[in-house]
Amino acid sequence: MTAVSRNEVFRRFRRDRLAMFGLVVLVLFALMAILAPLLVDDDGLSAVASLDNPTWARPSGDFLLGTDHLGRSVAAQFVYGSRVSLFVGLMATIFTIAIGSIVGVVAGFAGRWVDAALMRLTDWFLVIPFLPLAIVLAAVLGRGIWNIIFVISITSWPSTARLVRAQVLTVKERLYVDRARALGASQLHVVRRHVLPNVAPLILASATLAVPISILTETTLAFLGLGDPTQASWGKTLEEAFQAGAISRSAWWYYLPAGLGIVAVVLAFTLFGRALEEILDPRLRER
Amino acid sequence: MARSTSQDVVTSQDETGGVGMAQRGLAAVVAGLVVAGIGGLSLAAVAGAGLASASAADDRVTLTVGLIQDLDTPNVTAGFLVSSYELWNLQYAALTDKAAADFATVPGLAESWEVGDGGLSYTYTLREDLAWSDGEPLTADDVAFTINTSRDQEWINHFSSTANLEATVIDDRTVKITSAVPDPKLPLMDVYILPEHIWGPVAEGDITTYEALDGVGSGPFTLQEWKSGQSWTMVANPNYYKGTPAIDQVVFRVFTNGDAMVAALQQGEIDAAHSVPSSSFESLGTTEGIEAVFGQQGGFTELAMNGMAGGLGDGHPALQDVEVRHAIHRAIDKQALFDRVILGLGTPGVTLSVSPDPAWKPVIPEAEQYTYDPDAANAALDAAGYLDTDGNGIREMPDGSQELTFRYAERSESDIAAPIRELITGFLEEVGIATTVDVFDDTQLTEVVASGEYDLFVWGWTPFTDPDSMLSYFTCAQLTTDVEAIGYNDANWCSPEYDELYAQQNQELDRATRVDLVHQMLRLFYDESTYVVLFEDADLQAYRTDRFTGWTRQPAEIGPVIFSNSSPTYFLLQPIEGGTGDDDGGMGTGVLIALIGGGVAILGVGASLLLRSKKNQDERD
Numbered sequence: 001m002t003a004v005s006r007n008e009v010f011r012r013f014r015r016d017r018l019a020m021f022g023l024v025v026l027v028l029f030a031l032m033a034i035l036a037p038l039l040v041d042d043d044g045l046s047a048v049a050s051l052d053n054p055t056w057a058r059p060s061g062d063f064l065l066g067t068d069h070l071g072r073s074v075a076a077q078f079v080y081g082s083r084v085s086l087f088v089g090l091m092a093t094i095f096t097i098a099i100g101s102i103v104g105v106v107a108g109f110a111g112r113w114v115d116a117a118l119m120r121l122t123d124w125f126l127v128i129p130f131l132p133l134a135i136v137l138a139a140v141l142g143r144g145i146w147n148i149i150f151v152i153s154i155t156s157w158p159s160t161a162r163l164v165r166a167q168v169l170t171v172k173e174r175l176y177v178d179r180a181r182a183l184g185a186s187q188l189h190v191v192r193r194h195v196l197p198n199v200a201p202l203i204l205a206s207a208t209l210a211v212p213i214s215i216l217t218e219t220t221l222a223f224l225g226l227g228d229p230t231q232a233s234w235g236k237t238l239e240e241a242f243q244a245g246a247i248s249r250s251a252w253w254y255y256l257p258a259g260l261g262i263v264a265v266v267l268a269f270t271l272f273g274r275a276l277e278e279i280l281d282p283r284l285r286e287r
Numbered sequence: 288m289a290r291s292t293s294q295d296v297v298t299s300q301d302e303t304g305g306v307g308m309a310q311r312g313l314a315a316v317v318a319g320l321v322v323a324g325i326g327g328l329s330l331a332a333v334a335g336a337g338l339a340s341a342s343a344a345d346d347r348v349t350l351t352v353g354l355i356q357d358l359d360t361p362n363v364t365a366g367f368l369v370s371s372y373e374l375w376n377l378q379y380a381a382l383t384d385k386a387a388a389d390f391a392t393v394p395g396l397a398e399s400w401e402v403g404d405g406g407l408s409y410t411y412t413l414r415e416d417l418a419w420s421d422g423e424p425l426t427a428d429d430v431a432f433t434i435n436t437s438r439d440q441e442w443i444n445h446f447s448s449t450a451n452l453e454a455t456v457i458d459d460r461t462v463k464i465t466s467a468v469p470d471p472k473l474p475l476m477d478v479y480i481l482p483e484h485i486w487g488p489v490a491e492g493d494i495t496t497y498e499a500l501d502g503v504g505s506g507p508f509t510l511q512e513w514k515s516g517q518s519w520t521m522v523a524n525p526n527y528y529k530g531t532p533a534i535d536q537v538v539f540r541v542f543t544n545g546d547a548m549v550a551a552l553q554q555g556e557i558d559a560a561h562s563v564p565s566s567s568f569e570s571l572g573t574t575e576g577i578e579a580v581f582g583q584q585g586g587f588t589e590l591a592m593n594g595m596a597g598g599l600g601d602g603h604p605a606l607q608d609v610e611v612r613h614a615i616h617r618a619i620d621k622q623a624l625f626d627r628v629i630l631g632l633g634t635p636g637v638t639l640s641v642s643p644d645p646a647w648k649p650v651i652p653e654a655e656q657y658t659y660d661p662d663a664a665n666a667a668l669d670a671a672g673y674l675d676t677d678g679n680g681i682r683e684m685p686d687g688s689q690e691l692t693f694r695y696a697e698r699s700e701s702d703i704a705a706p707i708r709e710l711i712t713g714f715l716e717e718v719g720i721a722t723t724v725d726v727f728d729d730t731q732l733t734e735v736v737a738s739g740e741y742d743l744f745v746w747g748w749t750p751f752t753d754p755d756s757m758l759s760y761f762t763c764a765q766l767t768t769d770v771e772a773i774g775y776n777d778a779n780w781c782s783p784e785y786d787e788l789y790a791q792q793n794q795e796l797d798r799a800t801r802v803d804l805v806h807q808m809l810r811l812f813y814d815e816s817t818y819v820v821l822f823e824d825a826d827l828q829a830y831r832t833d834r835f836t837g838w839t840r841q842p843a844e845i846g847p848v849i850f851s852n853s854s855p856t857y858f859l860l861q862p863i864e865g866g867t868g869d870d871d872g873g874m875g876t877g878v879l880i881a882l883i884g885g886g887v888a889i890l891g892v893g894a895s896l897l898l899r900s901k902k903n904q905d906e907r908d
Contacts, residue, residue, distance in 0.1 A: 046709075046713050047627070047706065047713050048623075048709075048716070049713070051620075051623050051627070055627070069566065069627075069706065070709060070710070080292055142725055143724075143725065143726050208330065225726070229708065229724050230712070230724050231728055242546070243544070243545075243702050244566060244706075245564055245566040245567060248549065248550065248567065264542030
């Protein structure tokens, strides 16, 4: 695998329509998150600043996506909510991949008892039911963005670790690694120059696919009331809408944007990630 | 315990209402949260389970009551939530009862009483042939045991009534109760009498940890089963002194979401609902076959500040400055909270409400109130030296040592906690005060408050009829100095002047003088502003009219029908012949599932995509 040049990757990627669609959607959401202050007035997030607004207003010229039970603009919550959802998704993924990769590389490369110990640890984390552990951790640690990121990272790294370890094991046995060793290369050198570059594309693809899991987890935790109560996020919007009775009131404009936003971002990341994975992994491509 | 003692219900508008004692709002929800979690699927499952148990009750007449707060414990020496008070109201009779209409003292276990010693003692004569639900005779020994033991061991819910009392058994049916000081509450003896043959053998050290699932009582219904986080079931007591109730059993079903509870009521899965969300209340009132009850019994919701007056803790030093507390009081637009949070269903708050009887409430002239005025609040903080010297929008202490950033503790078990927090933190921001928010379930919050590790929190109380207990909470004696023995004084504030007034009113037999003393106390408490009473919230309840008649408001006309001071409704209810309310069509469950459907669908889409990619990875391995 990985014997694919950079240009080749790009070319193949562009030919994959779904992947391009995913990429475009992601870019749009990223722009929305970055440009949030330019798009909407953040007064729309404040219950106090919204005291003069009507509550439960339907979408209109004044409020593009209507208002909620406190008169806050749903559009503002949607736009600012994308920031937290994407931020948590990306940060959690970075930590997940970092932990997973380190454990995977060390286990795969060191072998023997180190491998055994790390893999048992990984197994242990793998068999713990994910959501209850995340709920308990979030409840114990308190509600905050970084705690959520920590919770997601600590519960999501095992599959990456297993994946990376498997790849390291195959790379390790390659002839050129043996040669490098024979020429006196140090362990570190081998890891840096031969193992990591070979595992990197896999890690990248795995990371892209970990983002949607992280975003969904953040949403789930926020929906359960375990998110940061002071930060607008899509999960929090859903939770508040649910608690405020938006569903029985048929105030679709309150919960639908956040729900669709999550679906769109998760779908986009998944399409993008899968395309990347197929391109970078020849065995998948040949199917 | 943090709130309430023997008789004041604390409530958290949202979830609890008030039975006769103080309890704090929603305990149960955390467990509920976890359950609801998991995608809410289990929520539906819980609902389904409740349904099954209700309808599987064959031909027994079952009243099903929905609520949002689980029991904290059935143990009356340890619990303090409103839901638990409802349990005890049904399970334990008292020597005297309170009339449904006006709380007048009427015979309970005692059929008559005589005053002696110039009002310091009363001799109560018990009814003939009283028996506990398990058949054991109920005698004067049980009464004396309860009063004397609760006094000696300072049982949380009894002590404020029995602290000065001494009970002496004259014979099986006669007990003499002597008060060490004049007691304006007598001859009212509103303490739950416990069976000595059950509680006597429990060692003092184990008393608060006793599970109390024995279900032995003297009230109309006794506990049969408690499924934590789901429901509890109480069965009719054939030995109840007024006779066997017309209802065979009462099932209290715990919901994790007010909307789901309302849907269940509309579908006939439950017969009555307590703590209906404000947003659904109006529409329920216009629904045919459902009666919505706007029950007032003096409950209120307050913003409390940590006064650090001798209790445990590490409260922010700024809050010990009464100028800062006044500024906070002035920074908060109570009208906005009233309009936006409880949708005008109640009364905007002024000072502590200590009784459903408005006579105890002092009139504070508008000019002397800390009305909403953020400019005045800012000016006062500037004048007191709390300036924002570094220009980050947050004031610092006069010595510059610390910013005015307060820890705000929010309840997870309340559907109004989040909107209140959104507004209050916003108002505080306008006067240069920042907040960090932590969310706790009621059990956690009780400990956090008791240990003083907070700056601000919002919770509520429902007072008992006599103002004494509510007033007692803010005495120095109720400060928590040991987390093992939590006191009620959750504002961590007290003053000798207040204590002195408290002691006076506690022994004042002349009502007019006592009212005046209480007014002075409430004025003092208001001026100290460790509590900002946000609003007096009503108990919003609703019941179906097609299955039972006899729903009784306490007090008459304005009170709630269930979770009232002594909860007379349950015994008075009569099933309607051919009533249809108990249909178990499963529609409600369907609605619940639909509610959750959206979330699950989203998760499903993601999951299926992820599973696919995982599968690929596995192959690659």
